[in-house]
Amino acid sequence: MEKTNAGHGMHPEHPHQHPHEHPRPHEHSGEVDVRLEVKYAINKIPSVLVDGQAQGIDTVRLRSYNGKLVGPTIEARPGDTLNILLDNQLPMTHAPGAGHEDMSQDINTTNLHVHGLHVSPAGNADNVMLELVPGQQLQYEIKIPRDHPAGTYWYHPHKHGSVAIQVSNGLSGALIIRGDIDEVPAIKAAREKIFVIQQIPYVINDQTKLGQVEPGDTVNGHNVFFPGNWENMKRRFTINGEVEPTLQLRPGEVQRWRFIHAGFRNNLQLKLVRRDPKTGAEEFLPQYLIALDGITTGSIDPLEAVELHPAYRADVLVRATDNQGKALPEGIYWLVDGTQDAQAESRKLARIVVKGPRVMMKLPTDKELAPLAPFKDVQDGEITGQQKAVFELRIDSEPAVGLINGKTFNHMDPPRKLLLGAVEEWEVSSPQHPGDTRYADEGHPFHIHLNPFQCTLKLKGVGGEKEKRVWKDTIFVESGQTMKLRTRYERYVGMFMVHCHILDHEDFGMMETMEIVLPGGMDMHMPDGGGGHGGHVH
Structure with a gap:
């Protein structure tokens, strides 16, 4: 997966780094430069898995950011400016989006929304009124306030009528704001993994055997999105573009997992489980909640399951210890969707391998986290x-x-x-x-x-x-x-x-x-351009 750090630009993951791990940036310039090319690309998705091993592969042609099944991870800090060049390289289709009779509303018209950020909605910032028709590009300039909460956010298209089809093609990516919570000693010591969880309801073209989400397959058949149809299609949730990826934990290790539900409809109940080899009973490992929708909760809450609906984010700490605090034995655990039948292969989202030298890592305390909650209660x-x-x-x-x-x-x-x-x-x-x-x-x-x-x-x-x-x-x-x-x-x-x-x-x-x-009923009209500045009242 590609990623973008402040002052670094875009670059591939380090070749020796686990594909789900995301190191923190070491340099900082205040400017984050990103290029997002919206284009069709051919990728592969496993269609049949047995014990985590792919038994069948579908080749899919989908709309993409930069040719990948999931967009690059973007990282920044409070006070930074996101300079995102959005380049719409999709072709014209002359097919309108959902609910549009106006044929000028091409389904491949797009734009960009930075979901959850408290930034200007005007000009070239988080302005979902903008429209980039095929062949157009736009330089977004999004200024992040210096007091912006550190946390897990994401980005995706927001062109009305085309949102479901574009996001369900995989047009989404993680947007991480670094800050105070990342410096808490127990959190800083934890390896971090980002989970961009997607639903891609591709169809198979019988003539080419090519999985496609093409205009004719989707615009004229919106029932693909209706309740129950996701399950009937037998497609699988993907994590960072993979089906049932494998992650590794050392016995006693603490990791920070950032969950992003970038799907279009179905909810998830994320559980971390294993089957007792003697009794066959399913046991769960707690997940320790520290943030929701990018906002630090100010406490650490042990959960049996993490509820994720579309657009939800949750930051949890996972510790490979038993209920007595002892390091877990080596073995296979699973991140599963608790909304599905316990015997369903499709409930498996990721395979967790516990192995390696034992370590005993600590969790943060409520006392450490309480001062980091960014907002006061509304009285x-x-x-x-x-x-x-x-x-x-x-x-x-x-x-x-x-x-x-x-x-x-x-x-x-x-x-x-x-x-x-x-x-x-x-x-x-x-x-x-x-x-x-x-x-x-x-x-x-x-x-x-x-x-x-x-x-x-x-x-x-x-x-x-x-x-x-x-x-x-x-x-x-x-x-x-x-x-x-x-x-x-x-x-x-x-x-x-x-x-x-x-x-x-x-x-x-x-x-x-x-x-x-503005109070008094006076609208504030900002000049054209410089959207990162527009709409900000001191």
Whole structure:
């Protein structure tokens, strides 16, 4: 996997380095230069695995960043500027994206979203209103604030109507902001692995036997994204472009794992398990949660399973010790998806080999992590307003229609106005419609750009479920559930999006434009160009 460090530019992994390990940058210049070429590329994906060994290989032709199944890892620090040249080398298709009757809306038109970053949404920064048609390129300039939280973020296209098809081709990559949490001694000593988890629902062309996600295969058959179809296709989740990759832990070792759900629909419950050789019973190893959606939680929480919905991120520490703190014996463990049947081969996500000389490494303490939580709780007395978002999907038409508060997305509609400096409570719901077959009653992951929110999350802790107040940028709202989220509109004015992160739902219209404006109702109009500067109010 390629990666980009501040001051380094892009380069391949060190040839002697494990493909999942990511060393921290040693130099620092304040500028991160990246080139992302969006183009078709031929790659290979294992189709059948037995005990971790590929028994069949599919050759696939997919849209890609730089010709790979997963985009390069980008690393930066607070105060840096991301200079990302996005070069759309895809051909014109003259096929519109989901929900588009306007044939000028080519499905290969693209753009870039830095998911989770608190940066300007204007100009050439995190501006999802931009459109790069095939043959165009754009220099993004994204200035990261000096007080930006260190953590795990990601990037992907955000062109309405084309998001699901482009992300499901593999157009996504990790974006890591280095900072204070990386200097905690126990975390600094831990080897780090990044997991970009993708769903690629390719199809097989019978004439060429070439796996493809081509316009004709997808635009005219959006039901590939509907519930249950991922399982029926028998495709596998990939990690960094691999199916069931192998990782190694030494007995007693602590590693930091950064999980990124870059898939388009299905949720995951990540468990680390092994089968007892005597009883056959499945035992789990705890994963110690330290961050969610790039934001340090301020504590270390042992979990039995890590819940990942589309766009979620989670940073965990894994220690190869038993319940008594003794180093694990050598053997094979598995990272599995707990939502699937225990006997299903497809539940296996990665093979973990515990072997090598024993080491006894420490975990960080709550006392070390508490000062690193970047945001204070939102108090009742801070709330200055209320917002509501009701997510619904109508399926009585083809294609389906996504709704927020009863309306489908239209870029011509005026944005919902929010005031800079306001602190608001959002009521977000996924209502049920008993007996009404016009609607699909299912949950929806709510995502808001620009500013994170505070919410109460249920964690699958060791010993039982527990609730925790956390900061996130994406939260799954179950069918029939209403959640309350609190957020502060800070630093930036400009337009951005709220939407469902089941990406076909977003393309079908489950999205709304927001605009943060200056108090008093005065919009702030920024000059053209220099998007990294636009929309920033001191």
